[in-house]
Amino acid sequence: MAIPLPDGLATPALVVDPDVLDRNVARMAEASRAQGFALRPHAKSHKCARIADRQLRSGARGLSVATIGEAEAFARAGVDDLFIAYPVWLDADKARRLRRLADDVALRVGVESVEGARRLGDALRGSDRAVEVLVEVDSGSRRTGVRPDAAGEVGKAAADEGLDVVGVFTFPGHGYGHDARARERAARDEERTLGEAAQGLRDIGLDVRVVSGGSTPTVGQWRPGAVNELRPGVYVFNDATQLAIGTCGVADLALAAVATVISVPAPERFVLDVGSKVLGSDRSPWVAGHGYLPRFPEGTVTGLWEHHAVVRLPEGVRGPRLGSSVAVVPNHICTPVNLADELLVVRDREVVDRWQVTARGTNT
Amino acid sequence: MAIPLPDGLATPALVVDPDVLDRNVARMAEASRAQGFALRPHAKSHKCARIADRQLRSGARGLSVATIGEAEAFARAGVDDLFIAYPVWLDADKARRLRRLADDVALRVGVESVEGARRLGDALRGSDRAVEVLVEVDSGSRRTGVRPDAAGEVGKAAADEGLDVVGVFTFPGHGYGHDARARERAARDEERTLGEAAQGLRDIGLDVRVVSGGSTPTVGQWRPGAVNELRPGVYVFNDATQLAIGTCGVADLALAAVATVISVPAPERFVLDVGSKVLGSDRSPWVAGHGYLPRFPEGTVTGLWEHHAVVRLPEGVRGPRLGSSVAVVPNHICTPVNLADELLVVRDREVVDRWQVTARGTNT
Missing domain, CATH: 2.40.37.20 (D-serine dehydratase-like domain)
Known part of the structure; x- marks a missing residue:
């Protein structure tokens, strides 16, 4: 953000340097390719179809979003592969919205409780919609997500509902910290908890295809093979x-x-x-x-x-x-x-x- | 906020209890009447025309707003007396917007520097628009506003531009505090600084008609006669x-x-x-x-x-x-x-x- 500012701008206003943005987008895409991760950037950081388009053109597999509303907005803008990386709790209205979304795009959602899995099953029962399900794991943030040893139970509940359980995900929020060691520790926590949780799903006969982690701070900290999908958000702009x-x-x-x-x-x-x-x-x-x-x-x-x-x-x-x-x-x-x-x-x-x-x- | 919540609401959502709101609105209107203040609630706290309407029907003189954009929105909604309680800095575009606003509503704006007053004069020169000007005084918040002994200089600059300088205003942001004494001290600071600043305007021959202060915490703390206009915002809803x-x-x-x-x-x-x-x-x-x-x-x-x-x-x-x-x-x-x-x-x-x-x- 070293660009000279325009004169006469009505302030306050948010301005973007497109060249820095494009470099950030390209660099993350390249890092993901080099390290063999699928890149699924979190769109909650920009909420802009124009930026999503740049991410997808540079090689992102799809987008992550936080809410059904964000998924609807990006689906309307033409994005056709969306992961609601959140343990959605479906009431009647949200169930209806989710079904409609699944008609239009390749959809993935998170679950982190047996009850949540059952609601999701209820919402999609009788439809031929192929919604993929990921079990959320707590890797140390202490907000949502099951302990890794409970992933199997939630995965089983989802599978029993006839849902397509494809893997596990986490958000390493504790990777934010002044020193690089905090980030490295968070990356180790991610690898360990995702690995344990994935094994829990395999133990009940599920085919684990997606092991998804990552935030901007833990990018580049993983050991090869531990994680196969990355969901950083802030990197497009960065911040203070x-x-x-x-x-x-x-x-x-x-x-x-x-x-x-x-x-x-x-x-x-x-x-x-x-x-x-x-x-x-x-x-x-x-x-x-x-x-x-x-x-x-x-x-x-x-x-x-x-x-x-x-x-x-x-x-x-x-x-x-x-x-x-x-x-x-x-x-x-x-x-x-x-x-x-x-x-x-x-x-x-x-x-x-x-x-x-x-x-x-x-x-x- | 003791009302039972509706079932099946898509969450998260903001809900309002209209009976509590109406009681808060009525109580502040009554307190202002009883103490002889003009009430000009700050609309930045609700930004809703429907709530502004309730405030105006219960006796508010007009609204306070923070930006030209808020003033435009409320003017479009039919509010015809607006005070932009902020030291507006006018570039060409904002000058044009302010002139247009002044065509439609009774308008007041804040100034807190000689340069700001000159820009306001430039923006309105040659028009027959009667914009009222209030000099902002720092009563202890340490953000914008002149020291009370500098109010005369800014008022003179505005008057020299042919502007109608009608008084002084302040925001006692330091009135937020755990104990009632902080609020009382802030109220004393308001009275003292507004009083000094008003005197500064009188000393250069101006007719001070408006002495405006107040936030929700300092309401009811003033001595009679020290302030004649109140601009509380949060009271409509209150908060944690x-x-x-x-x-x-x-x-x-x-x-x-x-x-x-x-x-x-x-x-x-x-x-x-x-x-x-x-x-x-x-x-x-x-x-x-x-x-x-x-x-x-x-x-x-x-x-x-x-x-x-x-x-x-x-x-x-x-x-x-x-x-x-x-x-x-x-x-x-x-x-x-x-x-x-x-x-x-x-x-x-x-x-x-x-x-x-x-x-x-x-x-x-």
């Missing part, structure tokens, strides 16, 4: 958290919010017209403030309100003038994208395209 | 932060996210299908977790991901069953409303209405 934990460099940042300096109350302090309703307010323990400022890398966004970001500079660092434009790279890219209706694509100080955020708000 | 700092009770909570229990990994832990893309991730130092659970007041949302909320219960407290519905009151209501396209109005276990979030995403 990835920069802080060292999984990307400044040159790999592809998205920023452009803001205007609306106040300079003191030489070491200025205020931007961007806040949590554009940047989101996610803040992990690994970042110092509420975003990264490429033009002021020593600056810290010490205060974030809905429509204000207060930036502090070290003494002696010259700040921007009132009315000028300043870019802020968000802490966690998945949130701001979901707040925006469109991303402005900028090249050579010009807005050259506008990408609609196809799946904005489709979080149900 | 207001509950934690003691400015509302459980019975005053008018909005919650309804979620489904998708996982029960342990007796004292369960996971909901709601996360930061619905609840927002704001978290002040005064709240224990990522939301308040009316059915499990001793529970804490210890983990919040984009589509997961992990809840912990004290030992011995019986949790909900898999697949059941649980309501979560967000920490800070202004963020989730901006994430939603509509609010479901629920009475007697039925969705009786759907209120569009008129100004969702209009943050520029």
Whole structure:
């Protein structure tokens, strides 16, 4: 995100550097090919059909999504292979929506409980829809997913419902951490728990074809053969958290919010017209403030309100003038994208395209 | 938010209890009348024309908004008196939008710098539009706003541009705090700084008609005569932060996210299908977790991901069953409303209405 900003942009706005984005997309595709993983990027990080298209053209097998709503949005946009990487709980309405989706696309869903598997079976009974099922395993995040030794039980419940159980998946959320060892440990946890869970499915006679893991931080950490599918999301844009934990460099940042300096109350302090309703307010323990400022890398966004970001500079660092434009790279890219209706694509100080955020708000 | 939830709601969804909402609206209107303040509620907290309508019918003078985009959305919805309570910085496009707004509604805007005042003057020069200007004062939040002794200089710059400078305003953001003394101190700061700033305007011969302050926490803390306009926002719904700092009770909570229990990994832990893309991730130092659970007041949302909320219960407290519905009151209501396209109005276990979030995403 070193591109010069266009003049006269109504701020705040999210801008994308398409060249950095394309490089990020190509690099991940190449790494997956080289290491023999199927790449199924998580679309919750961009929610844009235009970006999904770039990922699929560069070799991604399909997309991962988090909700039925996201799957519907991408199906409408023409994506025909979708994995709802989430333990969907089907009420009558969601069951109907899922059946309709399965008519239109190659569909995979996650389960992590016997009851969830039964509901899925009920929803699809009597239909000839070939929905693939993956059992979610907890590799250390401590949110959803069964313990690896319980994968067989859930897999059996799904298979007993006549569902096509094809493998296991996990999200190594504990791979976010300041030092590379946290990521390496998380990758080992993934390999071990996915391996145990896959064995549990094989033990009851299932053919395990998909062993799916990965997030942007654990990419490249796996031993050959342990995992055969990768679901990173953030890598398309990267963000201030990835920069802080060292999984990307400044040159790999592809998205920023452009803001205007609306106040300079003191030489070491200025205020931007961007806040949590554009940047989101996610803040992990690994970042110092509420975003990264490429033009002021020593600056810290010490205060974030809905429509204000207060930036502090070290003494002696010259700040921007009132009315000028300043870019802020968000802490966690998945949130701001979901707040925006469109991303402005900028090249050579010009807005050259506008990408609609196809799946904005489709979080149900 | 003690209402029984409807069955079969596609979750996550934001639901509103209209009776609690109406009571909150009426109570604030009554308090303002009794204390002689003009009430100009901040619409950034609800962004809904249907709620604005209730506020205006109950006696609010007009609305406050944060952006030109919000003003445009409410103007389209028929609101004819709007204060952009923000130091707007006008580029060519925003100047054009502001002029158009001023054609349609009684408009007020904030300024907090000499340069900002000049730009506003440039934007409106030669037009016969009567835009009112208020000088923003920093009463202790340390974001935007001039020191009270500088209000005269900014007011003079605006008056020299031929603008109609009618008063001063502030936001006492430092009034958020665990103990009532913080709120009382913030209210004293408001009175003192607004008073000094108003005097600064009078000293240069201006007629100060509006002295505007207030947020939900500092309501009711002012001494008679010090402030004559109130701009609270959150009070319509209240939220987990207001509950934690003691400015509302459980019975005053008018909005919650309804979620489904998708996982029960342990007796004292369960996971909901709601996360930061619905609840927002704001978290002040005064709240224990990522939301308040009316059915499990001793529970804490210890983990919040984009589509997961992990809840912990004290030992011995019986949790909900898999697949059941649980309501979560967000920490800070202004963020989730901006994430939603509509609010479901629920009475007697039925969705009786759907209120569009008129100004969702209009943050520029």
